[in-house]
Amino acid sequence: MNNYADRLIESVKRKANPCVVGLDPRIDQMPNFIKKRLTDESSEDDICQAVVRFHRVILDAVAPIVPAVKPQIAFYEQYGLGGIQAFMDTIRMAKKRGLIVIVDAKRNDIASTAQAYANAFLGRTRLISTEHPIFDVDCITVSAFLGRDSLEPFVKTCVEYGKGIFVLVKTSNPGSVDLQDLRESESHRPIYTHLARMVAELAQEAIGKSGYSSIGAVVGATFPHQAKELRSLMPRSIFLVPGYGSQGGTAEDAAHCFNPDGLGAVVNASRSITYAFQNSDITEDEYARLVRTKTETMAKELTAAIHRRDGRT
């Protein structure tokens, strides 16, 4: 079982692209070539088929150029059983196309419950005497609000099955300052630096041949100064960087999340790639071409920004 970080780094290098495409099914915003097949009375199966078809178009367009995709499970859950079926089908399609699948789930719970989440997404679930893979993705995002013991079942499962996690350290939304930026009284340093230290420690348990660990961190592109500091606190962790595009993060901002080797981060864009054309009657082929172009543009901007940053330092 290969180390997750090694697989991700290898794919980023091979495709010369650190971009991740986020998959957020929002049927009411999908292009008409998808939406026109649905009505308000559509069955769970119809909903599932529509979401799967939308994602098949996107996956076919981006699979040759990006290392990974990031389904956001909230947008699947909001369609109930049909949505969960589409989630599983999307995962299968992505894996079949050689893509690494990072599920954005932000799960967190006490250790015994965290183990159930780890089983569901990364490991296996015991039925009677044997264990079965369930969603079986490469990586999920997790929150550390409940503390270190809430992360340990995930770390153990990552090591056992060659999987990964990205722990929320500094999120991309404006409200991330409310809790994450509070300063701890003894050190006078923000909470996110405490989380970073916890992640750096856990990261030691899953370092691959690439030198990177399968225990990564979520660090928003919208807070570049904090990203710089966090980069030095967690040298072995790959960063998953949200907040690029629709949320206002730029390529320059995201560049701070990369190490001097030009690696160590993957940058996600969801809405700015997949919902940039929502009010048009474009055909499936046109949509696929536009998604691919948007993704290529993002990769170029990001690569240029990393080079500019390295030129400066």
Place this chain on the structure above:
Amino acid sequence: MNNYADRLIESVKRKANPCVVGLDPRIDQMPNFIKKRLTDESSEDDICQAVVRFHRVILDAVAPIVPAVKPQIAFYEQYGLGGIQAFMDTIRMAKKRGLIVIVDAKRNDIASTAQAYANAFLGRTRLISTEHPIFDVDCITVSAFLGRDSLEPFVKTCVEYGKGIFVLVKTSNPGSVDLQDLRESESHRPIYTHLARMVAELAQEAIGKSGYSSIGAVVGATFPHQAKELRSLMPRSIFLVPGYGSQGGTAEDAAHCFNPDGLGAVVNASRSITYAFQNSDITEDEYARLVRTKTETMAKELTAAIHRRDGRT
């Protein structure tokens, strides 16, 4: 649409019982009368049927005596599609028996994604031009790690649909000290008190005729001193109290979560009620009787502890 807090308080009063029974499907620990119907090759549908049958026995046993049940969604997710189907069926069975359904999901995300979770669990999801209920439960637990803007879509949805949330403030696990107990440098007060203030503010938006708010808090029975302090910081919020039983919290500990009116908290027990008999060949009837007895005993202990506390103060 009645206020959630009013519905919960009314049910607690009518049944004279603040106990919530946690539903955590762990097939490998279920009594033999359930497990014997499954093999390692069982289909998703068989798994679903087994979980549903197990919960039907529990729900029939406790519906006349408890106000609410708390399905922990992690344990359903670990069985994939069959598990999610069982989750939906369990919710339907619980509602049909007049029980309030509190889903323990600890969801948290940026606002646009939080809205999708709020749609899935509490509100409705827009398909083409109309909106549809999905899981449609009474209440879910949420985390506030991402800050106030990550809670607002839930609060809005609660107000619109008469639903509720319990925000994690001080969790029951040992690791809750790692982040939640760090002291903020200006106030020298723990992070959980900052969260409590945020919850108290949001609570103002959803206060019912009972005087209680549909915006509640999760406060572990395992930290009684903190519970006392938090009780005074969030006077209008109902507490969901985990950690009783298997995790070591006692009735005396949990009593600190109640207001002087003897209300304002519901106490959950999962494993200590539903998996206390896992290695036996008891019949379905015996199991139902034992689950009911365990629940009644817990209610008596809790009521006695609240009375003792009030006798002392």
